[in-house]
Amino acid sequence: MLIAQNLTCLRGDRLLFRKVGFELGAGGLMYVLGENGSGKSSLLRLLCGLLTPEDGQVFWKGKSIKHDAENYQTDLTYIGHLNGLKDDLTSLENLQFSARLAANVVDNATALNALTAIGVARCANLPVGVLSQGQKRRVALARLWLSTSQLWILDEPFAALDTASVVVLTTQLNQHMAKGGMTIITTHQDVDIQAESTQTLRLSA
Amino acid sequence: MKINWFKYSSPQVFYPLAGKLIPWFAWLAAIFVLAGLYVSFVLAPTDFQQGEAYRIIFVHVPAAWMSMVIYIVMAAWAGLGLALNARLSAMMAQALAPTGAIFTLLALVTGSLWGKPMWGAWWVWDARLTSELILLFLYLGFIALQSSIDDPRRADRAGALLALVGVVNVPIIYFSVKWWNTLHQGSSINMGAAPKMAATMLLGMLLMALAFWMYTVAVALMRVRCIMLERERNTDWVKELSLKTPSSQSIAGAK
Amino acid sequence: MIVLRRDLLLAFRRRSDVATTLFFFLIVSSLFPLGIGPEAAVLSSIAPGVLWVAALLAGMISLSRIFAADFADGSLEQMLIAPQPLALLVLAKISAHWIVCGLPVVLLAPLIGLQYALPNDALVVLVLSLLLGTPALSLIGAIGAALTLGVRGSGLLVALLVLPLYIPVLIFGAGAVAASQHGMSAQAHLSLLAACSLLSLVLAPLATAAALRISVE
Numbered sequence: 238m239l240i241a242q243n244l245t246c247l248r249g250d251r252l253l254f255r256k257v258g259f260e261l262g263a264g265g266l267m268y269v270l271g272e273n274g275s276g277k278s279s280l281l282r283l284l285c286g287l288l289t290p291e292d293g294q295v296f297w298k299g300k301s302i303k304h305d306a307e308n309y310q311t312d313l314t315y316i317g318h319l320n321g322l323k324d325d326l327t328s329l330e331n332l333q334f335s336a337r338l339a340a341n342v343v344d345n346a347t348a349l350n351a352l353t354a355i356g357v358a359r360c361a362n363l364p365v366g367v368l369s370q371g372q373k374r375r376v377a378l379a380r381l382w383l384s385t386s387q388l389w390i391l392d393e394p395f396a397a398l399d400t401a402s403v404v405v406l407t408t409q410l411n412q413h414m415a416k417g418g419m420t421i422i423t424t425h426q427d428v429d430i431q432a433e434s435t436q437t438l439r440l441s442a
Numbered sequence: 443m444k445i446n447w448f449k450y451s452s453p454q455v456f457y458p459l460a461g462k463l464i465p466w467f468a469w470l471a472a473i474f475v476l477a478g479l480y481v482s483f484v485l486a487p488t489d490f491q492q493g494e495a496y497r498i499i500f501v502h503v504p505a506a507w508m509s510m511v512i513y514i515v516m517a518a519w520a521g522l523g524l525a526l527n528a529r530l531s532a533m534m535a536q537a538l539a540p541t542g543a544i545f546t547l548l549a550l551v552t553g554s555l556w557g558k559p560m561w562g563a564w565w566v567w568d569a570r571l572t573s574e575l576i577l578l579f580l581y582l583g584f585i586a587l588q589s590s591i592d593d594p595r596r597a598d599r600a601g602a603l604l605a606l607v608g609v610v611n612v613p614i615i616y617f618s619v620k621w622w623n624t625l626h627q628g629s630s631i632n633m634g635a636a637p638k639m640a641a642t643m644l645l646g647m648l649l650m651a652l653a654f655w656m657y658t659v660a661v662a663l664m665r666v667r668c669i670m671l672e673r674e675r676n677t678d679w680v681k682e683l684s685l686k687t688p689s690s691q692s693i694a695g696a697k
Numbered sequence: 698m699i700v701l702r703r704d705l706l707l708a709f710r711r712r713s714d715v716a717t718t719l720f721f722f723l724i725v726s727s728l729f730p731l732g733i734g735p736e737a738a739v740l741s742s743i744a745p746g747v748l749w750v751a752a753l754l755a756g757m758i759s760l761s762r763i764f765a766a767d768f769a770d771g772s773l774e775q776m777l778i779a780p781q782p783l784a785l786l787v788l789a790k791i792s793a794h795w796i797v798c799g800l801p802v803v804l805l806a807p808l809i810g811l812q813y814a815l816p817n818d819a820l821v822v823l824v825l826s827l828l829l830g831t832p833a834l835s836l837i838g839a840i841g842a843a844l845t846l847g848v849r850g851s852g853l854l855v856a857l858l859v860l861p862l863y864i865p866v867l868i869f870g871a872g873a874v875a876a877s878q879h880g881m882s883a884q885a886h887l888s889l890l891a892a893c894s895l896l897s898l899v900l901a902p903l904a905t906a907a908a909l910r911i912s913v914e
Contacts (some may be wrong), residue, residue, distance in 0.1 A: 247594050250676050285778050288914050289527075310780040319771025325710040326703070337699045338779045369903075570884055579861040586857050590848050599843050599911040604858060607904055611862050614893070618865035619887075625872060 238262055238419060239284075239388060241295035247281050253279050254440050256305075263387075265431030273382035277282065277423045278318060280440065281392050281398070284409045284421065285315045295387075311340065314384040317392045321376035324366030328352060328376045331365055336383045343383055351382035355405055381409055389413060390419045395428060430438045460663040467663065471656035478649030486642045493594055495559040500643075502552035505545045506570070509577055510612075511659060512542035516584075520602035523596035524607035530666075532598035533673070535605060536588060537665035541650040541658050549574050565580045569623035573616050591643040594673055616691045700776070700786050704793030714762065718798045719805060722755035726809045737814040743811035745823070745874035752802050752827060753863050756834040759798040760842040760855055763790055764909065768846045777913055784902040787909065791839045798829035815878070820859065822877040826890055830870040833894040837862050838900035843908035867892055 238261060245255040253276030263268055263327040269277050282288045284295055287303050295302045297309045309373045326393075329348055336343040337368065352358045355375045360368055365376060374397045381389065395403055407428050410420060422430075482500035489496040507652030516538040553571050554564045565571070582602055591597035674680045708715055728742055729747045767773040767790075776786050806827050810820045841859035845851035875884035 247595070250673070254678075270815055287774060288779060292759055307780050308780075310778050313774075313778060317771055319774065321771035321775045323703075323766075323770065323772060324709060325707055330703075330706075334699065334703050335775060338775060338781070340780055572812060576861050576864060583858045583861065586854055587844060587848075590845075590850060590854055593914075596911060596914055600908065603840075603904060603908050603911065607862070610900065611865075613737070614865050614896075615861070618868040622872065625875075677830045695874075 238265075238298060239421075240296040241293070242296070244280070244283060244290050244295070244316070245292040246276055246283060247291045248276075249433075257438070257440070259438055260334075261419055261421070261436075261438070262434065263419060264414060266414060266430055266432035266435045267421045267441065268435070269322060269421060270423070270437060275440040277440060278392055280438075281315070281390050281421065281423065285313065285390055286310070286325075292420050295353070303364050312387045313390065314386045314388070315390045316377055316380065316394060317398075320345065320373050322365045322373060322377055325364055327362050327364055328357060329361045330369070331376060332379055332383070333406065334350060335380050337386070339386070341383060341385060347383065348379075349377040354382050354409070356402060358373045369375070371399060371402070374398060378406060381413070382408075386433065387418055389418065389422075391420065391422045393423055393425070395424050395426045451694040453530055453533070453561065453674055454677075456535060457667060457670055457679075457683075464660050467656045467660035471574045471653050471660055474649055474653035474656060479648055480651055482646035486646050487640060493559075493663050495556065498552050498556045500646050500650050500686045502549055502556060503647050504506050504554060506549040506574060506656065508541055509549050509574065509653055510548040512538055512545060513577065513580070513605075513612065514609065516542060517605040520598075520605040524606070526597060529598075531672075532602060533666050533669045534662065535602060536598070537662045537669060538658070539581060539585050539588070540665070541661050543578065545654065545658075546574055546578040548583055552579065566622070572623070573619050576615055576619070577612070579677050580612070584608070598616050698789065700789035701793050704790055704819045705796065708793065708797040711797065713758075714814075715801065717795050718755050718759045719801050721758060722751050722802050722805065722810070723911055725751040725754060727812070730872075738756070740812075741814040741816075741819075741878065744810065744815050745819075745878070748806060748809060748813070748823065749826075749830075749867055749871040752806070752831065753834060753860075753867060755829060756798060757859060758852075759794070760838040760859065761852060762798075763794045763839055763842045764846055767853075768820065768913070773909065774913060780813040783906040783909065786903045787843075788902040789903070791835050794839070795832055795835040797879060801907060803827040803831060810831075815874075819874055821876045822883045822887075823874045825872045826873040826883070826887060829887060829890045829894055833866050833890075833897045834863060835896040836894070837866075840901055840908055843905045843912055846909070846912040861869055869893065889906065891903045 239407060240258075240260050242258050244257040257280065259267065269280060279288060283290050286295070286306060293302060297305070297312065301309070302309045317356050322328075323334075324406040326334070327419065329345065329352065332351060333343055333345075333346045336348070349358060349361055352361050354376055356381065357368075357372055357375045360376065365373055368376065374394075378387055378394060381419045394406060398406065398425070403426065410422075414430065420432070478500065482497055484657065486500075488494055516535045519694075521536040522528060523535060542659070550571065553568075553574065557566050557568075558564055584601055587604055588597045588601040591600055614655045671680055671683075729743065730764050733739060733743070764773060767886055767900065768777070770874040777783060779786065785804045803824060806823055807820045815823065838855070838859050841862075843854045845854045848854060869886045873883040873890065876886055
């Protein structure tokens with residue numbers, strides 16, 4: 238399904254990684270590991286099509302993601318290390334906007350359910366600017382409860398979460414994997430996500 | 443026989459090639475400039491209206507030509523670099539920009555020097571001079587944008603896009619300035635058509651233009667070699683190069 | 698559409714930002730009479746140029762608002778990977794910028810025109826020319842704003858990149874008002890102004906989208 242070939246990434250004149258390749262099938266989970274600065278985030282951004290690789294290509298369902306961007310982007314949910322939330326909008330508005338942006342119209346109740354699932358229902362009508370770091374992160378992650386896309390690319394989703402939220406998120410990831418979804422994830426925590434096939438990609442600085 | 447042009451687009455191959463070409467272009471520039479100066483100062487007749495002062499057009503007009511041509515060439519390289527993701531093209535665009543800016547400045551300065559005896563003012567809002575001034579702004583914008591972005595790849599691509607936007611705008615700007623000029627001034631001052639062009643004068647200008655061309659190529663190649671070394675300082679071929687004496691540079695590139 | 702609505706909502710929640718642009722326009726155009734003197738004849742002869750330059754600068758200082766905040770908080774990334782044509786999203790953002798920063802200036806302009814002793818028909822042409830020309834300013838400016846995202850000293854850099862490209866709009870816009878002052882028809886100017894806006898409507902969103910992809914890398 239998702240095939241990466243020969244990916245090479247330069248930032249400035251620093252070589253982050255070269256000749257990285259992998260294949261990820263339906264129900265597949267991939268951990269991307271490595272020290273700080275080894276290029277984990279860059280690899281994820283590259284897989285999203287936000288970065289152009291110096292060399293190499295990414296294919297989704299047999300087509301290069303450069304040439305068939307729109308189909309790929311329909312199938313993709315990406316949560317980066319930035320939350321992508323507007324401080325002046327409420328949690329609910331933020332969530333609904335990001336769903337609409339992914340061509341997924343969501344009514345108030347559904348969005349509220351997503352916020353409830355990850356335990357930030359109390360903040361639904363508060364502007365995101367007044368929330369704590371962990372609460373903001375959870376509002377951003379609530380998108381996963383609305384997402385209908387098959388491929389999830391998550392950059393440190395567990396960072397800044399409390400133990401209870403980690404459990405909730407893991408359960409959600411398990412469900413996604415059970416439905417034949419695919420996940421690429423970077424994390425520093427030990428989490429136990431159930432998947433049909435699990436692989437690990439280690440980047441060395 | 444098929445020549446593999448892409449081979450020359452790799453910096454590693456281009457670097458020694460450019461090194462060999464520079465002296466040729468430099469000599470050609472020197473020859474043309476001598477010939478051009480001879481024609482324009484000795485052969486060309488004194489203008490009966492303007493006396494000797496008009497001779498500055500032998501610098502002014504070719505400099506103005508070059509300033510526009512270089513912008514177009516620069517944008518073409520930039521566009522090529524953007525479309526093919528070719529490093530060398532982007533480097534060429536970057537190397538051309540300062541030379542283009544200098545010719546624009548030269549055209550402005552000589553224009554104002556010429557303006558003083560012609561109509562008694564250092565600066566006149568003549569359509570051509572104004573367009574030249576705006577062109578200078580475009581050059582400066584390109585250089586400023588490129589130099590304020592740290593990542594060379596982003597700098598290349600952002601600069602390329604700006605150059606392309608500029609090239610689309612240049613005709614519109616030129617037209618609008620001309621339109622503005624005819625509305626507001628209405629006088630008969632027109633730099634392009636001022637003296638009646640004698641054949642020797644045209645020859646002088648052409649020779650000077652050729653000299654400027656050769657100079658541009660030589661300087662751009664020199665600059666592109668510096669940019670290459672700076673950008674590729676971590677690659678093997680540059681490291682290899684720095685270990686050798688200058689005279690063996692061509693061997694390092696021949697591979 | 699959703700993006701347009703969101704941006705307008707955001708602007709509404711930060712009304713003071715919008716007011717800043719408007720005040721800037723007001724202050725700049727009030728400075729000229731103080732510097733030059735209150736003679737009505739002089740003022741009305743410089744009015745077209747001064748008002749247009751003030752509108753141009755007011756539009757320019759607000760350019761960074763189009764993308765900078767979205768870039769900083771990561772929502773821009775999400776737009777880049779949204780399954781919708783980026784140029785359309787960009788167009789929505791530019792439209793929001795124009796409604797928030799351009800339109801108020803257009804509406805305020807006749808008031809300032811009165812201060813400059815502009816006759817009535819020149820006032821009409823002034824509003825008309827601003828209405829036709831300011832969209833081009835937002836559109837062209839967006840390219841500059843996108844190119845300078847996250848760059849050191851981007852505020853000044855934007856000025857350097859964008860102002861030369863604004864020149865045709867300035868010439869046709871101020872020319873239209875001047876023409877009507879001199880009792881000539883402003884139609885040619887206005888048509889050219891509209892042509893500028895239309896051309897940038899077609900090209901600028903595409904160029905801006907390309908610039909955003911470059912800047913977000």
